[in-house]
Amino acid sequence: MVKTGTAEREAALAEVARPGVMISNAWPDSRETEGATFQAIESVFGDSDFFEALQVVDVPFASERRSIAALVKERGIPLTYTLTRVFAENGLNLSDLETANRERSWRAVVDRFDEAEATGAATVGVVSGARPAEGGRRAEALKALEDSLFHIAGAAADRPLNVLIEPLDYEAHKRCTLGKTEEAVDICRSIASRGPALGLCLDTAHMILNGDDVIESVEMARDFILEFHFCNCVTDRRHPLFGDRHLPFGPPGVVNTGVVAQKMAAMRHMGFLNPRDRPRVLCEVILNEGMTSMDVVRHCRKTLQAAWETARGLCRDAPADG
Numbered sequence: 001m002v003k004t005g006t007a008e009r010e011a012a013l014a015e016v017a018r019p020g021v022m023i024s025n026a027w028p029d030s031r032e033t034e035g036a037t038f039q040a041i042e043s044v045f046g047d048s049d050f051f052e053a054l055q056v057v058d059v060p061f062a063s064e065r066r067s068i069a070a071l072v073k074e075r076g077i078p079l080t081y082t083l084t085r086v087f088a089e090n091g092l093n094l095s096d097l098e099t100a101n102r103e104r105s106w107r108a109v110v111d112r113f114d115e116a117e118a119t120g121a122a123t124v125g126v127v128s129g130a131r132p133a134e135g136g137r138r139a140e141a142l143k144a145l146e147d148s149l150f151h152i153a154g155a156a157a158d159r160p161l162n163v164l165i166e167p168l169d170y171e172a173h174k175r176c177t178l179g180k181t182e183e184a185v186d187i188c189r190s191i192a193s194r195g196p197a198l199g200l201c202l203d204t205a206h207m208i209l210n211g212d213d214v215i216e217s218v219e220m221a222r223d224f225i226l227e228f229h230f231c232n233c234v235t236d237r238r239h240p241l242f243g244d245r246h247l248p249f250g251p252p253g254v255v256n257t258g259v260v261a262q263k264m265a266a267m268r269h270m271g272f273l274n275p276r277d278r279p280r281v282l283c284e285v286i287l288n289e290g291m292t293s294m295d296v297v298r299h300c301r302k303t304l305q306a307a308w309e310t311a312r313g314l315c316r317d318a319p320a321d322g
Contacts, residue, residue: 012050013281013304013305013308014050016268016273016278017279018279018280019051019301019304020054020227021051021053021283021300021301022055022282022283022285023041023055023056024055024056024057025246025296026040026285026293026297028286028287031057031060034063035061035064035067037056037068038064040293041068041071042071043293044297045071047298048301050305051297053077053078053227054079054080055125056068056080056081056082057083057084058083058086058112058115059081059119065118065119069119072120073120078123078280079120079121079123080121080122080280081116081123083109083112083125084125086112087105087126090108092104092108092109092129093129094109094144095128095130095131095144095145095176095178096129096141097141097144102144102147105129106151106152109152110151110155113159117161121161122160122161123162123164123226123227124161124164125163125227126149126163126166128145128178129177131170131175131176131177132177138170142177142178145178145187146187146190149191150191150196153191156196163198163199164198164201164226165198165199165201166203167180167181167183167184168203168206169205169210170210171210172242172243172244173209173242174243174244179206179210180212181202181210181212181220181221184224185220188200200221200225200226201226201227201229202225202227202229203228204230204233204259204263205229205232205244205284206231206233208254209244214263215263215266215270219270219272222272226279227279227280227282228280228282229283230249230284230303231284231285232246232247232249232250232253232254232285235254236252245286246286247285247286248291249285249299249303257307257310258307260303260304260307261308261309261311261314262311264307265310265312265314265315268315283303
């Protein structure tokens with residue numbers, strides 16, 4: 001068992017961020033079996049105390065939700081409860097131009113708030129849904145999305161829950177309505193001007209596939225970012241793995257440990273990674289053939305640790321923030 005001592009942690013990524021693990025990627029089928037998600041979380045914490053944030057998808061079992069809530073409360077771990085699988089399985093689309101399904105979709109999110117709270121979640125995560133088949137109507141769909149998110153954020157205002165939306169790619173692979181960081185920030189600002197708060201999750205794979213500059217996006221969105229994902233992607237459209245497939249870091253994708261280090265150094269220099277806020281930073285790597293779930297967890301941990309060690313060297317002379 002590998003344990004990280006206090007002195008080592010102070011010189012590690014935990015100094016300026018909360019490294020997190022995505023249970024839904026390392027154990028993609030855990031929601032199918034009662035107790036499996038909780039056991040996965042225990043496995044992560046039993047292996048190392050490196051991770052200080054969690055992401056899960058929906059947990060269908062009430063007793064398991066209570067067990068997870070007790071564990072995250074005991075450890076002081078922020079948990080994000082993501083509804084992406086619920087969206088996919090139920091045809092939900094917060095940006096649907098068909099009003100009835102759009103209302104059904106945002107109400108389905110609100111209906112899951114009790115479930116998220118019972119799991120001890122700090123945050124509920126959503127995505128926009130598929131963009132319109134008619135590409136020229138995406139602007140109209142973005143307005144519809146804003147309306148849905150206003151209802152969701154408003155319903156969360158009286159609860160101990162934050163809501164975040166993760167922009168995906170709008171053209172390359174996932175083809176969702178919300179993609180560009182600028183569009184996401186505009187929606188957050190518009191909703192905030194009317195009262196409710198909405199947060200963002202930025203993901204390197206989606207930003208790269210959308211043609212957004214990662215660091216410029218962080219600077220633009222930093223007031224709204226609740227979670228940040230390092231994720232690999234294949235940008236060669238001729239490659240069979242083109243797109244955002246949550247591959248391990250390195251070829252055939254364009255995000256390797258060196259790229260992660262460069263982005264970390266830039267985010268530290270701008271003050272996004274800082275001792276005061278310690279934003280949640282996660283790696284998004286799916287369980288692949290030839291890997292175990294703990295292989296995925298350890299790959300993410302080693303990538304973050306190695307990248308941060310390099311990043312510290314790159315920004316050692318930068319002024320301290322926070």
